[in-house]
Amino acid sequence: MVSLPPSRRKRGEFSLLQITSLQNAKVKRAIALMNRKERDESALFLIEGFRELSRAVQGKVDIKELFFCPALFLGENELYLMESLQQRGTVLYQCSESVLRKISYRDRPDGLIAVAKQMELSFATLADDLAQLQKKQDLFLLIAESIEKPGNLGTVLRSADAVGVDAAIICDRCTDIFNPNVVRASVGTLFTQPVVEASSEEVLKFCKGHSIRIIAATPHAHREFTQENLRGPVAIVVGTEQLGLSERWLSSSEVQVKIPMKGCADSLNVATATTLMLYEILRQRNSY
Amino acid sequence: MVSLPPSRRKRGEFSLLQITSLQNAKVKRAIALMNRKERDESALFLIEGFRELSRAVQGKVDIKELFFCPALFLGENELYLMESLQQRGTVLYQCSESVLRKISYRDRPDGLIAVAKQMELSFATLADDLAQLQKKQDLFLLIAESIEKPGNLGTVLRSADAVGVDAAIICDRCTDIFNPNVVRASVGTLFTQPVVEASSEEVLKFCKGHSIRIIAATPHAHREFTQENLRGPVAIVVGTEQLGLSERWLSSSEVQVKIPMKGCADSLNVATATTLMLYEILRQRNSY
Numbered sequence: 001m002v003s004l005p006p007s008r009r010k011r012g013e014f015s016l017l018q019i020t021s022l023q024n025a026k027v028k029r030a031i032a033l034m035n036r037k038e039r040d041e042s043a044l045f046l047i048e049g050f051r052e053l054s055r056a057v058q059g060k061v062d063i064k065e066l067f068f069c070p071a072l073f074l075g076e077n078e079l080y081l082m083e084s085l086q087q088r089g090t091v092l093y094q095c096s097e098s099v100l101r102k103i104s105y106r107d108r109p110d111g112l113i114a115v116a117k118q119m120e121l122s123f124a125t126l127a128d129d130l131a132q133l134q135k136k137q138d139l140f141l142l143i144a145e146s147i148e149k150p151g152n153l154g155t156v157l158r159s160a161d162a163v164g165v166d167a168a169i170i171c172d173r174c175t176d177i178f179n180p181n182v183v184r185a186s187v188g189t190l191f192t193q194p195v196v197e198a199s200s201e202e203v204l205k206f207c208k209g210h211s212i213r214i215i216a217a218t219p220h221a222h223r224e225f226t227q228e229n230l231r232g233p234v235a236i237v238v239g240t241e242q243l244g245l246s247e248r249w250l251s252s253s254e255v256q257v258k259i260p261m262k263g264c265a266d267s268l269n270v271a272t273a274t275t276l277m278l279y280e281i282l283r284q285r286n287s288y
Numbered sequence: 289m290v291s292l293p294p295s296r297r298k299r300g301e302f303s304l305l306q307i308t309s310l311q312n313a314k315v316k317r318a319i320a321l322m323n324r325k326e327r328d329e330s331a332l333f334l335i336e337g338f339r340e341l342s343r344a345v346q347g348k349v350d351i352k353e354l355f356f357c358p359a360l361f362l363g364e365n366e367l368y369l370m371e372s373l374q375q376r377g378t379v380l381y382q383c384s385e386s387v388l389r390k391i392s393y394r395d396r397p398d399g400l401i402a403v404a405k406q407m408e409l410s411f412a413t414l415a416d417d418l419a420q421l422q423k424k425q426d427l428f429l430l431i432a433e434s435i436e437k438p439g440n441l442g443t444v445l446r447s448a449d450a451v452g453v454d455a456a457i458i459c460d461r462c463t464d465i466f467n468p469n470v471v472r473a474s475v476g477t478l479f480t481q482p483v484v485e486a487s488s489e490e491v492l493k494f495c496k497g498h499s500i501r502i503i504a505a506t507p508h509a510h511r512e513f514t515q516e517n518l519r520g521p522v523a524i525v526v527g528t529e530q531l532g533l534s535e536r537w538l539s540s541s542e543v544q545v546k547i548p549m550k551g552c553a554d555s556l557n558v559a560t561a562t563t564l565m566l567y568e569i570l571r572q573r574n575s576y
Contacts, residue, residue, distance in 0.1 A: 055552060058552065151439065155557045155559075155560060158553060158556065158557055158560075159556060159557070159560055160551075161550075161551030161552060161553055162547075162548075162549050162550060162551050162553060162556055163548075163550055163551070164550030164551055185557070187553050188553075189551060189552060189553050192551070192552040193551065193552075224574075226571045226574075259450075259567075260450075260451075260570060260574075261450050262450060262451055262452030262570070263448075263449030263450050263451070263452055263477060263480070263481065264343060264346065264449060264477060264480040264481075265446060265449055265450060265475050265476075265477050268446060268447060268450055268563065269443045269446055269447070269473070269559065271443075271557065271559075271560055272443060272446075272447055272559055272560050272563040275556065275560040275563065275564060276563060276564065276567055279547075279564055282548060282550075283514045286512075286514075286548075
């Protein structure tokens with residue numbers, strides 16, 4: 001039994017449902033969400049971990065169910081998170097360790113896994129906000145085109161959060177953003193920043209219509225990324241791991257820069273290359 | 289049967305051994321090398337992929353056996369790589385597609401997987417070279433302490449190659465550098481640059497003895513990484529994913545810098561943070 005703070009136990013705020021069977025239908029449905037087809041059909045997805053769930057709460061994600069196992073908790077604040085979830089309508093299920101490990105997609109689960117409703121990722125609603133924002137200050141967008149590996153996409157989102165982009169836009173999606181490994185690698189930052197999915201066409205139109213310079217990193221550029229003036233309203237655009245940016249984006253970019261490569265390999269990991277570009281914008285903006 | 293260029297077929301340089309059984313002892317031994325215990329005991333490891341194997345040849349890695357499947361080849365240069373391997377004493381085994389897929393640790397194998405002898409990673413021999421180098425120019429070292437995830441360690445090595453460090457030093461290793469995912473994420477750059485393993489003690493002694501400034505990234509620093517003068521002989525030191533640098537390295541560092549964090553998360557992925565530090569050294573060196 002979970003050890004609740006006395007005040008809560010008295011007030012009986014947690015009406016706990018217990019799951020000990022690996023065959024439990026809710027457990028099976030949660031595990032099925034590892035699978036993209038199941039996620040697409042149900043419009044649900046998994047959020048695992050204390051940090052990720054805290055950020056999902058912060059980002060007002062609709063969390064339907066929480067599976068928890070106190071024996072696996074690492075910190076002291078899990079009960080407060082659970083309380084805040086229950087107040088927002090999440091149903092809580094206390095699980096045996098074996099059940100929680102079965103649902104978990106981590107080597108070292110921290111005792112918290114939730115099923116949540118997929119967020120609305122439409123570009124249309126965000127575009128109005130961005131257009132307003134653009135009048136006031138320098139817009140800073142990240143556009144990621146067709147990134148394949150969930151870990152890379154999540155890491156890109158983590159870096160986008162770190163530099164404070166106005167929006168992270170996933171064009172022509174390849175990886176499902178609700179893949180558990182995107183959630184994990186982003187450490188939940190996909191819940192706290194504006195992240196949308198869009199077609200390349202609508203994003204290009206938006207950038208052109210609002211005088212946002214599109215900046216592409218390509219080995220064929222003449223100047224290095226630290227030598228080009230990257231100030232003003234900008235969109236950093238990055239492409240797939242294997243092939244880089246599509247011709248469409250390359251030819252639409254106002255500025256092309258290269259990242260110097262001094263070794264034997266001809267490219268960096270896509271998430272590290274993206275992070276270099278994002279922080280270069282930050283450096284230039286802070287060094288007027 | 290693999291289609292060899294006519295000249296080679298005539299000269300009969302490839303005496304091909306065929307494997308079609310998943311139960312073949314050599315296949316089983318290769319698969320066992322996914323396991324760290326097997327790698328440690330045999331001092332062998334796996335190298336998969338055309339780029340990775342090409343760089344292993346370039347780096348003079350001792351490649352014992354090559355399993356190949358022409359039906360999976362993606363390019364045209366595989367036969368030249370195979371020829372160069374055979375000339376250096378590698379035994380070649382042609383495999384059925386199912387056998388090769390069984391040995392492969394990738395979703396999309398490109399038809400080439402080798403078993404190789406683990407390289408010598410001792411710091412002692414390299415230290416003399418570095419000491420010589422240090423007299424001539426600004427030394428540039430990367431020191432990675434106890435990185436846990438193979439993908440992160442490989443990505444760090446890929447970035448270290450990209451900026452041309454004089455050596456990448458793995459202190460107090462946690463991840464086995466011969467893990468297949470290190471090889472993959474490094475895209476073989478661990479074969480073409482000086483990579484060694486060492487105790488923190490010997491590396492610290494070396495840095496202190498040769499006036500190499502130790503530069504650590506920590507959120508507690510006062511100045512941002514782009515504002516501090518990082519020129520001269522330097523060692524960038526980075527720590528684990530979860531806990532960052534150990535107290536030992538933090539307190540031994542001459543320079544502490546922070547990476548600005550504008551979002552809700554308080555840290556970056558360790559490989560992206562390392563890459564930012566490495567490229568900042570490069571930027572400052574090029575902007576005298």
